[in-house]
Amino acid sequence: MIVAPETRDLEELAARLVHWLSGRLAGATGIAVTDLAYPRGAGQSHETVLFDAHWSQGGRDHSQGCVVRIKPGAFTVFPDDLFDEQYRVMKLLAQESDVRVARPLWFEEDPAVLGNAFFVMERKRGRVPVSIPAYAREGWLHDASPDQRRTLWRNAVAQLALIQRVPVSRLGFLAGAAGTGLAQEWDKYRRFTAWLEETAPQPVLRDALVRLEAAWPAHDPEGLVWGDARIGNMMFDDDFRVVAVMDWEQPSLGGALHDLAWFCTLGETMHGRSSTHGAYLEGMGTRDETVALWEEIGGKSAAGLEWYEDFTHFKMTCTGVRLGHLRGTPTMDEAAMRRRLKVA
Structure with a gap:
């Protein structure tokens, strides 16, 4: 059985949102919520619903495209609850960054409104390179020209790099019990492994932790971690420019190189020359080009990135094991996992 984030009756949700908005829009009349829909290719950890809000206020009619994102209940992909933090990160980025x-x-x-805490953000309009079906095999990015793809790639890497220009001093609320920097991300995934072992032993993950710790990198530049850095979490306009960087559900102050490593690893997997999807997209930058552009715009060195790419594979494996458990589907076999994580 395939498990997905919680879903609900959208007509009932509309009525609840109308009542809730009446308390948020002072003096508003004629409040209506229309066109509710679950987005195509929505994430796997949060219930997310699109809608349009309409109201009259101060003698004028207003309309606002919205997205409601609801804190997960039973379907939890990650051990850490960072729901409040993702909202605070997005608010700071919207107000104080590029x-x-x-x-x-x-x-x-208040969980009484929708069954759990939630937040509402503005709805952006654009196109997203979805994973199912794989964007490298079909769809608008597959059909684009190499020059258009080049524009998309440059814009995506620029946004990735601009995240590293956000002062970490403004994000102190993200500091964890293990502090900041690589130690914070390491602690998160060490605990993730222990959490997975509550369901079943994870000898391969344990061996991988030992291998990674023995090769601990010397370069650990500070920085904000987005958490799922890929073009599939970006929205683009018709000119192939970034409209929005999305899905901030696992932010941290774990350091600058985690997102770059994740971005490069996913890029090679999804559309690079070694793509497991069997489709290379001409125009998308190579790993080396991505690193060079990221360093140029972000102003930080990517020295030692290879270790962070190995750590990325470890993180992805943890998430894959958890999703396999939630869906009741088998994860990759032990031999394949050992090859992926480079452990004997």
Whole structure:
């Protein structure tokens, strides 16, 4: 059985949102919520619903495209609850950076409204390179010209690099019990492994942790971690320019190189010359080109990136094991996992 994030009756959700908005829009009349829909290719950890809000206020009619993102209940992909933090990160980025994010509008802590905490952000309009079906095999990016893909790639890497220009001093609320830097991300995935072992032993993951720790990198530049850095979490306009950087559900102050490593690893997997999807997209930058552009715009060195790419494979494997458990489907066999994680 395939498990997905919680879903609900959208007509009932509309009625609840109308009632809730009446308390948020002072003096508004004629509040209506229309065109509710679950987005195509939505994420696997949060229930996310698109809608349009309409109201009259101060003698004028208003309309706002919105997205409601609801804190997960039973379907939890990650051990850490960072729901409040993702809202705060997006709010800070929207107000104080050049990173293009959807503007957060309201946060609701009371679970009585929708069954759990939620927040509403503005809805951006554009296109997303989806994973199912794989964007390298079909769809608008597959059908684009190499020059258009080049524009998309440059814009995506520029946004990735601009994340590293956000002062970490403004993000102190992300500091974890293990502190900041690589130690914070390491602690998160060490605990992730222990969490997975509550369901089944994970000898390969344990061996991989030993191997990675023995090769601990010397270069650990500070920086904000987006958490799922890929073009599939970016929205683009018709000119192939970034409209929004999305899905901030696992942010941290773990360091600058985690997102770059994730971005490069996913790029090679999805559309690079070694793509496992069997499709190379001409115009998308190579790993080396991505690193060079990221360093140029972000102003930080990517020295030692190879270790972070190995750590990326470890992180992805942890997430894959967890999703396999939630869906009731087998994960990759032990031999394949050992090859992926480079452990004997």
